Amino acid sequence: MSGIIRNLSFAIAGLILGLSATLFGQEHTQQYKTQLNYPLLLDVIDTIETYYVKKFTEQELIEAAIEGIFTKLDPYSSFLDKNEFTNIRESNNGEYFGFGVEIATDNDQITIVTPFPQSPAEKAGIMPGDKVLKLNNELVTADKLENLLAKIKQFSYNNQEIELELARANSELTYSVTISPSVIVIDSVEAQMLDHQIGYIRLSSFQDNSTQELIKQLALWQKTPLNGLILDLRNNPGGLLDQAIQIADIFLEKGRIVATKGRFFDANSDYYASPQTMVTSVPMLVLINKGSASASEVLAAALQENGRAKLIGQTSFGKGSVQSLIPSLSNGNAIKLTIAKYTTPNGTDIHEKGIEPDIKIALEAVTNEQTMSIINTNSFRGSIANDKHVNSAIAWIKTEK
Template identity: 45%
Template sequence: MRRTALLVGLLFAAWFSWAGQELHRDEAAPTPESAQQLVGAIAELIRDYYVDDVPEQALLDGALRGMLESLDPHSSYLSPTTLALLRDNNRGQYYGYGLEVAVDEGKIRVITPLGGSSAEAAGILPGDILLQVDDLVASADNLDPLIAYIKQSSLEDRRLLLTLARQDSDTPLQIRLSPTQIQIASSNSDTLPNNVGYLRISNFSQRTVYEVRDAALRLQRGPLAGLVVDLRNNPGGLLDAAVQVADMFLTQGTIVTTSGRFYDANSEYRASSFALFGDVPLVVLINQGSASAAEILAGALKDNERALLVGERSYGKGTVQSLIPLLGQGGAIKLTTARYATPAGREIDQIGIEPDFIIPLDDQQLEDIVSGIDELKSWKDDRQLLAAYDILAPAPH
C-alpha cells in the first residue's frame, strides 16, 4: 500500500508540476517535429509500462488508424489484408460473404449486400448495423482485426454468425453466412413490356464500362421507348467508371467537378459529343443505399436534364478518396483528397440527392427487391420500378 500511495503521489506531483508549467506557456499548435517526438515518447511509455507486451506492428497500425480516422469517416488505413480485399472488389470477383460496409458515427453500417452473395440471400439490408461477428464485437476501433477475421474465415471456408441491428426491430438479428465465390457482375439488363429497357448497375468496378457498353448494344437491337437505370443499393466504386458511364448518356455538359488542396485534385469532367444510348428517355432509380460514384452518375443526369430521378434521397457521400500505397508496409492509406460537386455546383456530402419523385419503401419491400431484382420476376411489385416504368410507358400495362 505504501508503494502504491507513493507511486500515485509521484504521478500526481509530476502531473501538477507539468500542468503548472503549461499554464505559463503560450498556446501554440505543435510543430511536425514536436508531434513526432510526442508520438515516439508515448510509444516508449507503452513499451515500458503497459501491462501486456504489445507488438510493434500493432502500435504502428493503431497510430495510422487513429490519425486517419480522426479526419473523416472515409479516410482509413488499409492493412495488407484489407487492401487485397479492396483490389479484388474493384476487379470484380472474390471469395467471401458479400457485405459492403462503412464506418458511420463509430458504427459498422451495411451499405449494401453484394449481388449473388450469401449476405444478399440471407436478407441483410442497407442500413443494418453490424454488432458482432461470432464472438468479435464490431466497432470502428477494431475494424481491421474484424476484416482480417472475416477474410481468414473465408479462406478456411467457415460459417460466420452475424449479429445485426435493424432500424424497425427492437431485437438484434442473428444470421449465419457461408462464404461463396462472388462474381461481382456490376450490371445486368433486361427488357420490360412496351420496349422499356432496364439497366441495373450495382457498383462501379473495372468491368462496369465494358458491361454497360455490351448492355447498350443488346438493348438497342430493338427500338427503345425508354430506359430505367437502377442505382439502388449501389455503394459506388471507381470515379473514372462513373464518369465514363455518364458520358454514354450525355453529348455535352459537365459530368462532375472535383476540388481539393493539391493541383491534380481540381478537375472538371465533361461529356464527349457521342452518346452510346443516344437520346432515349431515361429514369434513374436511387435510394439511401446509392452512394459516391452512383451519386455522381445520378447527379450528372439530373443536373443536365437528361433524366428524372425516382425513389428516395441518396446516401450523401460527396468526397473522393485516393489510394496511396505504403512502401515497405504492404498496406495503403485511403485518403480523402477532394470533394465533388454535381454539374449545378451542388455539394451533396452528408446531404444526398433528392429524387424528382419520392416513393419510399419499407424494409420488407426493400428486402424483396434486394432478393429478386436480378430476375425481375415480379417487377410490378416493385413500387419504385413501376413508377419509373409508368413515366416512360404510360399506356395500360
C-alpha cells in the same frame, strides 16, 4: 445523418482515383524520412516497450501509432495491409473474398448500406437500412466501429463464420444470421428487355470494365429501337470514379458531370461531357435508394441536373468525398486517403444529405397486391415482377411516349 461507409466484405465502396505509385512511392517517402526525425514519437515507443506493465513489441506500437493517425482523419481514410489492398484491387475487377455487405454509421447506429448481389449477406436476408446490434453475441456501438471492422476482417482472413443480430429499418423486429465468407463475383452490368421495348439495366457497382460492358449492352439494343431506358442504381455503393464519369458521358451530349476540389493540384478537376452519346432520344429513368452511394450518386446527379433523366425512389445515401488508393512504403501495403470533395453539376455538395429523387416512392407506399407482373420470374437476381419502382418507371415512360 453521418455517412461513414465501411465494409464487412473488403469490397471498395467509395470514389477511387488512381494515383501514380511514383507520386507517393518509396523514393518520395525516403526523401522526407532522411530530412525529418521524430524523437518524441521514438521516445514514447521506446519507453512503453521498456517499462509498460504489459509487453508490447515495437511493431505493435508502430501499428498503434498508425491507427492513431487515422483517427484524426475522416472515417473513409484508412491504412490497408497487403491483404486488404489486394482485396480492393480484386473487387475493382469484380471479384473479392468476404461477407458481402457494406455498413455505415447513421444517426449513431451501425447500419447496413447494401448487401452485394449473390453474397452471403444477401442470401441470409440482410437488407439495406437494417441496424447491426451484435457481432457474435457482443453489443456493437457506432463509436466502436473500427474495432468491429477489425474483428470482422480477422474472421474473413481466417475463413470463419460470424453471427450478426440485426433490426429491420423502422421496426422493432430483430433477427439473427450466421454467415461465412466466400468468393463473391459481381457482374456490375446486368440487363433485360422488358415489355413495350423498355430496356432495363442494373448497375450494381463501378468496376474496371463497367463502361465497356454497358456500351456492349446498349449496342445490342441498337437494332431494336427502345421506347425507354431504366437504369437501376439501387444498392450500388460506388466504386471507380472514372467509370461513373464515363458512363455519364455515354448519356450526355454536353454539360458538367462532376467537379472535385482538394488541396493538391491533381485533386482539382471539372469533368464535362463529350458530344458522342448513345440512346439520346430515349426517355430515361434512374432508380435510387438509401443504398445508392458515392459514384452512383455522381452518375445520378449528373443525369438529373443535366435534364437527361428523372430519378425515382428514395433519397440516396449522401457521400460527397473522393478517396485515392496510394501504394505505401513496403510489403504491399497502401493508404486509402480522402483527397477531395466533389460537387454535382449545379455545384451542390450532397455529403450527408443525399440526392432527392424527382419521383419519391416510400418503401411501404405500394403493397405486392397493387403491383403487376412485368417480366418472367426466371429473370436475373430473381423476379422483379412485383418491383414497385420498376413498375412506376414503366408507367412514367409510357406516359412520356
